[in-house]
Amino acid sequence: MTTNPLVARIGNGTAPRETLATLALEQHRVIPADRRAFLHLAQRETATPEATAFFEFLAEGEALAGERLVAFARACGVDETRSRTYEPLAGCQAYPAYVAWLALNAEPTDVVRALTANFAEWGGYCATIAGALREHYGFTDEACGFFDLFARPSPELEDRATAAIRAGRSDERAVTTYSTLLKAYEADFWSTLGELTR
Incomplete structure (x- = not known):
């Protein structure tokens, strides 16, 4: 049972399809921004080889997510014109903006730890959402592929994160922040989208 109100509404099929469309449009901005941030972290001088491998793996995942997002957006009725002219919501774009800040300012090993601390919740x-899209909204497996990608645990990602954390030194206070x-x-991100349904 999720404590996220919007995810709960999607889960029981009461969230409007237009909210799903907005979710797709916002992710259309988030995914490439995060990918560039991860590639930058991989290339930082202070990144250990293990941290570089971790961030390169994340960047590859974001590229795949971007490809799968297309089918979800299409199922939500989002066409290329709407995607191109869409004005993003500040509350939804704060997350990738902060990831970009971390890419420029934080030690890569600290970022590994901070990101992995939140992966389980996002995966949940x-x-x-993947289950609800099939059950309540009639989406195909292809249209659910974006969420399926993140819903499944990734042993390889966990192994790379563990190796990166062991190889580097962390500032506990910074990681917590x-x-x-x-x-x-x-x-x-989710509360901003949720406001649209009220």
């Missing part, structure tokens, strides 16, 4: 949201803010900005 995606699992709920980064993780807390990432969680807050993630919550802002």
